[in-house]
Amino acid sequence: MLDSILPVLIFSALALAVIGAWRRVRLWRQGRSSPVPILKGLAAMPRRYLVDLHHVVGRDKVMSNTHVATAGGFVLAAVLMILVHGLGLAQGVLGWVLLAASACMFVGSLFVARRRRNPPARLSKGPWMRLPKSLMAFSLSVFLITLPTVGILPEDFGSWILAVALAAVLVWGLGEMFFGMTWGGPMKHAFAGALHLAFHRRAERFGGGRSTGLKALNLDDPKSSLGVETPSDFTWNQLLGFDACVQCGRCEAMCPAFAAGQPLNPKKLIQDMVVGMAGGSDANYAGSPYPDRPVGEHHGNPHGPIVAREGKALVDAETLWSCTTCRACVEECPMMIEHVDAIVDMRRFLTLEHGNTPNKGAEVLDNLIATDNPGGFDPGSRMHWAADLNLPLMRDVKQADVLLWLGDGVFDMRNQRTLRALVKVLRGAGIDFAVLGNEERDSGDVARRLGDEATFQSLAKRNIATLSQYRFQRIVTCDPHSFHVLKNEYGELDGHYEVFHHSTYIAELYEAGRLHFKPWKGGTVTYHDPCYLGRYNGEYEAPRNVLRALGIEVAEMARSGYRSRCCGGGGGAPITDIPGKQRIPDMRMNDVKETGADLVAVGCPQCTAMLEGVVDATAEIRDIAELVADALVTESDPHTQPTAEARIAIKEVAS
């Protein structure tokens, strides 16, 4: 009896799935166009799934194996089921393989079930709680209906009641796995995820590559608004990407703003985008809400505003402005969703079309427009900090091996110490370097992260024009934000440079034997990875190599390297300053405290400022350049001081 209804059930489910898929594709196609190579993408998809995605998933070995068993078992079982039970190709080994696949899937689903027994807070509940049962229903029923096929059981074993029961279970399984996949059930992630991998907007990320620069906005397109106002303003493959979310909450667990109690949860944000794309309210969302923001009060539709000018729409503006753009969510996402791109897209609209950059945001942008620096300082005072250093200016020397990019830290007394230390190091190594001096402008990082693409492009173009007048081998900077922007975001505007973070450059100089250090006499040291150096640019080793060269054994924080916790200073977050329950830098200094370190080495002016702002910190904050400068063994250089002087206060000013 089953034999006769199985094909009906299977093909009905498949038909419904195709209809669902078509409807889903229509939802995605509401988005703006975005040319991607369709066939090439599809061809690359299996590898992207098996290698790149599983590289992320594999950080959790149990979950990774569970997924391999369950998903692998399912894909194989589903295909074979169609062949064996749908088309009746029951000959030979196929049945046995199907039996094995479903058994494998069943074992996997037991692990899925186990994970759901005491699920961590980051996992969404709701329909996701039934998924392990559905997986078991599918795999078990397929297993059972295949037993007669391979002859383990007689063709007509059991009674019709048993057959009906089995069919019912199978319908449940098929419903979840095929119908649910395209009609918005938990299995949607497999369908959308696979296509998302195929049509990903940052194909460079696959195969071990890195793509972290924001994509330029066409400011001259008269047909479209600037940035994303409604869900349909995203590109279609961004919408597709949102749909790929498995709500595993790894992003949520890593998000510094969420941990600080600011109204942001990257997972919820992505789910809100899904709600907006399909239309409706967030009432059915079954994960952690935005801190302090109840679920069920927001709603949206594909063509309605995401952020209401007044009252509530899909997402509150505070949610978008809470993001530090640290990329911890993106780094963590097994589906390789691009949260930060989406947030900046939406910020662009708020800033460029509404002029609604909160708190100090508008002032900072005004400053950047008027003075080319975020603090609104006299642009002619950029070199005041170095009045006694006689730094060679590019305008005078025209060419140098190294162009030292100073960044806006020139206006900050704390960063001036880092810069002076770096100058001392470069001089100690006998480097031919020069600076742009008053010709340098803000790199545009903050403007861009605050959504002011116009100001970013204006700054970037003028910086590129300035740089084009001079000859240099490479740019070195102690500011990872400038580093990232110069290296990864000026390219789209035709500025192509070899850019080094100072830690990388110092590591190179040390390797080349151009720097010599006195042995380290201080206490325990930990290292804080700046987001824009680490996650954005993959530089985790050079700073550690430098510290090792200084004789320092780094006491690593639990969250370091690609999982480093943001200092809270990126993305203009200190400027938009959205209140939470605690401050991100406080949490970071607690991470430091746990290592017992009495010094935390950093490599970013922003991190330095944020971490030094922590009250009652247990560790001193020093830039790597400062540590190197302190340890430097130099010949009598007129710009350095005798080594007998050891303490900080004097050094900073005098070196």
Add this chain to the structure above:
Amino acid sequence: MAFEALFQPIEIGKLTIRNRVVSTAHAEVYATDGGMTTERYVKYYEEKAKGGCGLCICGGSSVVSIDSPQAWWSSVNLATDRIIPHFQNLADAVHKHGGKIMIQITHMGRRSRWDGYNWSTLLSPSGIREPVHRSTCKTIEEEEIWRIIGDFAQAARRAKEGGLDGVELSAVHQHLIDQFWSPRVNKRTDEWGGSFENRMRFGMEVLKAVRAEVGDDFVVGMRICGDEFHPDGLTHEDMKQIAAYYDATGMVDFFGVIGSGCDTHNTLANVIPNMSYPPEPFLHLAAGIKEVVSVPVIHAQNIKDPNQAQRILEGGYVDLVGMTRAHIADPHFIAKIKMDQVDQIKQCVGANYCIDRQYQGLDVLCIQNAATSREYMGLPHIIEKSEGPKRKVVVVGGGPGGMEAARVAAERGHEVTLFEAEGSLGGQITLASKAPQRDQIAGITRWYQLELARLNVDLRLGTRADEATIADLRPDIVVLATGGQPFLSQFPEWGYSENPEESLVVSTWDILSGAIEPGKNVLIYDTICEFSGVSAADYLADKGAKVEIVTDDIKPGAAVGGTTFPTYYRSLYEKEVIMTSDLALHKVYREGDSLVAVLENEYTGALEERVVDQVVVENGVRPDEALYYALKEQSRNRGQIDVDALYAIQPQPCLAEEGEGFLLFRLGDCTAPRNTHAAIYDALRLCKDF
């Protein structure tokens, strides 16, 4: 950026100064050996440059000619080429830290002493005596004028060849140039006196000769006063005319402006305003000069705080602020601003210990910073953490010696407990701050309070330590700085009793602390003649008492320095305090409700009496030795300080010796009554090696 105006570089002539803060010229009294700069001198300025000071102008009153005596104040001698290599050391030391250095050059004319060294005949435009130095002089002749003009040019050349960045011509403080300017002193009728142009001539010829010698790429500035404050002297309007006149030559690269002339004791006190003055009291005079000149103007006088400096610069009153005493108190002034450690700046309190020593021909020292000018000896401004064992240090007494000992020991990384019997820190500084116009001295304590809190010193205020409490802490080192008590029991005839009901005399401490109500008709007998007596007199008069202050010394307040006794006198005379000298307190007895003080003339033995209702005696401090002797026998070192090691700034040998129990040291007035600097110096040199 905070302090933006402070950190704006500025061009003086062709020289770029990295910020707006200047250590202006003052006599250091460190140059010895015929006026050659010493290692001490170089290190003193190097420390300022290291600490971030933009420009140092060294060598206040450094002489260009052999007949302007330099030895009295050990100033620098630019009258010989021998100085050039010394300047090279000095210039290198400052330049290597990004600082700039110039020197003030002058001929002091009549403003010196003739009775020593070369027994020089002093020179002045009209041979009029100078009262502050009691110096007589001859009327300068034309030949001498031209010789000295040439000496100026040669001195400037030596500064330039020595690698210094510039010279400042002193036309202030009644030196020879402004002696020619001032009609008060210049009565000449030849071409060097009389009309404005004639009075300007000497300075103009000096300027021309100097500029001709050094060329355009060497800074030449002038220091002038903004108003002589003498009815017959130069007024502010005169000074504006003078400044504009020289500025018009284009040969002056900057003007330094000081309020007040200084050829009397009273005007001298204005020049280095002590704590009785408001902040920047003469800024308006410098601002007036800035209105009429085209080059940067420097002004120094009571600018001590970074916020104050920023405010002055932001207001555009002047272009650079002189913060000279501020740098004597803390040569790392700028560094601490840049380190965001403004609260750690040791701020000058205007005690004028520095300048008052200088006027006596003694080396300039800071009342609260014993490391200043002792850098060459290895005394540190910033205390390094010890690499040796962490020790438990108990300090008893929260006066200056105890506070410094606790600070230094804590900076060394030791665990420090400080006992103070009173409810607050400060010891005698707290008493001193109670007098009118003396409240700022408490700034010394305020800094220590902040530092001791920052260094987590365990403060036990209101707790009198005894043997048992100290033993409970099981200390490795005990430092006693318990001070002492007013010494009223020396002469039984004074009728002092520990019972206040019975005692016929009270101490200045009783008065200043408020423990004893001021009387209505008070006699103060002050045999010490330092601050406490005149402070008590001022305090009592301020409370409405009729006060007579009597001393057996040559005048009340005789031991108060030259820039400070005038401000006391202004206050005391204004309040009709009677000041009587040459009488010793012979006896006090009670008669009815009144007290009779019997005074004996020092020179005739004659007795006279005063009938008053309160007798206050200042007879100095008797060390409080009880705790010391209670602990001495138990201590490993029997309380002894190895003076050879102490004076050589070396570690006490006993620190390196193993042993059970504690080391015992005592400091400050509990050893012998000296002063704040002595207590702090001993504490620093003793504790820096803990």
